[in-house]
Amino acid sequence: MMFNPQIPPITIGMVLFPNLNQLEFTAPYEIFSHLPGAQIHRLAPTIDPIYSESGLPLIPDTPFEKAPHLDILFIPGGLGLSAKLEDAEFLGSLRKWGEEARYVTSIGDGALLLAAASLLKGYRATTDWSSLELLDLLGVEAVSQQIVVDRNRITASNITDGIPFALTIAYEMFGAEIVQEIKMRLDYNPAQLALNNSIATPSDAHARVKTDKQLLAKIRLKIIQQTIQQQAI
Amino acid sequence: MMFNPQIPPITIGMVLFPNLNQLEFTAPYEIFSHLPGAQIHRLAPTIDPIYSESGLPLIPDTPFEKAPHLDILFIPGGLGLSAKLEDAEFLGSLRKWGEEARYVTSIGDGALLLAAASLLKGYRATTDWSSLELLDLLGVEAVSQQIVVDRNRITASNITDGIPFALTIAYEMFGAEIVQEIKMRLDYNPAQLALNNSIATPSDAHARVKTDKQLLAKIRLKIIQQTIQQQAI
Numbered sequence: 001m002m003f004n005p006q007i008p009p010i011t012i013g014m015v016l017f018p019n020l021n022q023l024e025f026t027a028p029y030e031i032f033s034h035l036p037g038a039q040i041h042r043l044a045p046t047i048d049p050i051y052s053e054s055g056l057p058l059i060p061d062t063p064f065e066k067a068p069h070l071d072i073l074f075i076p077g078g079l080g081l082s083a084k085l086e087d088a089e090f091l092g093s094l095r096k097w098g099e100e101a102r103y104v105t106s107i108g109d110g111a112l113l114l115a116a117a118s119l120l121k122g123y124r125a126t127t128d129w130s131s132l133e134l135l136d137l138l139g140v141e142a143v144s145q146q147i148v149v150d151r152n153r154i155t156a157s158n159i160t161d162g163i164p165f166a167l168t169i170a171y172e173m174f175g176a177e178i179v180q181e182i183k184m185r186l187d188y189n190p191a192q193l194a195l196n197n198s199i200a201t202p203s204d205a206h207a208r209v210k211t212d213k214q215l216l217a218k219i220r221l222k223i224i225q226q227t228i229q230q231q232a233i
Numbered sequence: 234m235m236f237n238p239q240i241p242p243i244t245i246g247m248v249l250f251p252n253l254n255q256l257e258f259t260a261p262y263e264i265f266s267h268l269p270g271a272q273i274h275r276l277a278p279t280i281d282p283i284y285s286e287s288g289l290p291l292i293p294d295t296p297f298e299k300a301p302h303l304d305i306l307f308i309p310g311g312l313g314l315s316a317k318l319e320d321a322e323f324l325g326s327l328r329k330w331g332e333e334a335r336y337v338t339s340i341g342d343g344a345l346l347l348a349a350a351s352l353l354k355g356y357r358a359t360t361d362w363s364s365l366e367l368l369d370l371l372g373v374e375a376v377s378q379q380i381v382v383d384r385n386r387i388t389a390s391n392i393t394d395g396i397p398f399a400l401t402i403a404y405e406m407f408g409a410e411i412v413q414e415i416k417m418r419l420d421y422n423p424a425q426l427a428l429n430n431s432i433a434t435p436s437d438a439h440a441r442v443k444t445d446k447q448l449l450a451k452i453r454l455k456i457i458q459q460t461i462q463q464q465a466i
Contacts, residue, residue: 023419026259026289030392033287040288049292054266055273056259057292059282079449085456108420112453116460128420130446134453137461158420159263160396186256187341187361187391213363216312220345220367223318227349228370 007037010173013070013097016044016060017090019080022052024107027162028074028169034182035170043067045090053079064093072169073101077108077128077159084113091117103172105154107165114155115140124148125155163188181205240270243406246303246330249277249293250323252313255285257340260395261307261402267415268403276300278323286312297326305402306334310341310361310392317346324350336405338387340398347388348373357381358388396421414438418445 012032014025032038044050044060051057062068075094084090094117098104106114111127114120115138124141126148127134135142147156147168154172156165163186171179182188184206245265247258265271277283277293284290295301308327317323327350331337339347344360347353348371357374359381360367368375380389380401387405389398396419404412415421417439 021263023259023263026256029289030254030256030287033289054263056262056266059290059292082449082453082456085453086460112457116457130450131453134450134457137454137457160419160421163393186393188393216315217363217367220315220318220364221370223315224345224349224367224370227319 009037009039010035010071011068012038012040012072012074013043013067014040015075016042016050016058017080017084018050019053019078020076021078021108021159022054022056022058024076024078024159024162028166031163031166031170031182034185036174041067067097070097070101072103072105073097074105075110075113077110081109081113085116095119103152103154103169105169107156107162108159111135111155120153123153124150125153126157128157177203177205181209184209242270242272243268243304244301245271245273245305246276246300247273248308249275249283249291250313250317251283252286252311253309254311254341254392255287255289255291257309257392257395261399264396264399264403264415267418269407274300300330303330303334305336305338306330307338308343308346310343314342314346318349328352336385336387336402338402340389340395341392344368344388353386356386357383358386359390361390410436410438414442417442
């Protein structure tokens with residue numbers, strides 16, 4: 001979202017650790033970036049590059065010690081998570097942010113880290129199927145379900161749930177219209193969009209997204225026409 | 234995939250450009266990384282960090298001039314694509330790789346770049362709805378469809394199609410069993426997996442993934458039990 005002084009900022013802390021699953025990080029990142037007032041912090045102990053389990057380097061921008069108050073705390077999962085289960089300093093940071101955050105969230109086995117940081121005690125939460133028993137052992141009411149919302153704890157079970165997971169958070173914070181606008185920008189669920197587009201009076205969000213996309217297409221049309229003309233000369 | 238000298242390498246060139254859509258890049262990246270023999274090259278003119286339209290830095294690892302022969306050429310879309318439509322050197326590189334590649338592929342408006350590089354002439358292809366007319370103008374048989382496979386050209390229409398798109402490529406190159414294994418590793422389509430798991434004789438792939446996940450859970454169980462014990466002391 002472009003900077004707009006009228007929109008109150010929301011700070012989103014997305015935690016990185018070595019051998020995380022990068023898609024559990026990047027899919028919600030994309031949605032979060034469309035939230036009104038979004039200020040995303042890529043948190044890690046230092047700002048050195050962190051490699052995902054599939055070898056993709058991701059660059060933190062905020063060291064743990066400089067983390068601001070967070071509206072949303074998010075943590076992904078991944079193979080490297082095992083080492084963090086024993087990292088008292090890492091878990092302590094999670095606990096501190098999570099106790100003050102408006103929303104405490106995770107994807108996949110990331111929920112194990114929230115639980116190890118004592119952030120899910122007395123809550124229902126989900127994780128991937130192979131971690132459900134461990135989550136239960138950590139004193140959490142583990143549920144086998146795609147996405148679980150229990151008060152301000154929002155957890156998703158699978159790597160591939162990043163988009164619906166983050167849209168659920170968008171819905172909880174901003175309501176249905178924002179979700180609809182983000183879906184349109186991402187062309188998510190095209191069948192449903194086609195249906196909505198056929199409604200006689202489209203909402204402001206629909207009109208905005210359509211105008212933006214058509215404007216972009218117009219600019220590109222000019223470039224393509226010029227290129228075709230040059231090739232014809 | 235771990236290095237295995239018995240598996241012939243496949244080289245995958247994933248092209249980066251400023252203001253790309255990062256999810257169109259990262260979602261197929263995750264699937265490609267699971268292909269047998271996968272060697273992924275993050276291609277850009279230089280190896281300086283490239284910022285996505287949502288502000289995520291991605292780090293190229295192979296400058297254009299050092300690109301190897303590619304088995305798969307992949308290009309994402311994004312707002313920054315407009316500038317590349319006029320970049321003859323950029324398009325020239327795409328053309329060279331695409332003419333020799335086994336598969337030429339794109340997501341979203343990335344298809345416009347393949348078309349501008351003359352790689353889709355005489356092919357059916359798809360792109361996002363607001364770019365379909367432009368693709369047509371570039372001499373391509375533009376089709377409104379989630380994923381289009383026409384011989385070795387594989388294109389997907391939307392940002393959010395990265396996973397099914399890359400699984401389609403996996404299927405074309407390696408067949409159904411590899412797709413099934415990747416789906417299991419990513420817990421993709423859990424309903425279908427539950428069904429498959431109930432089959433009396435699971436395939437080798439199923440057994441492999443299950444063993445891997447159970448092993449990981451066992452290691453984590455030990456860590457968690459130790460932590461709980463320490464807290465009780």
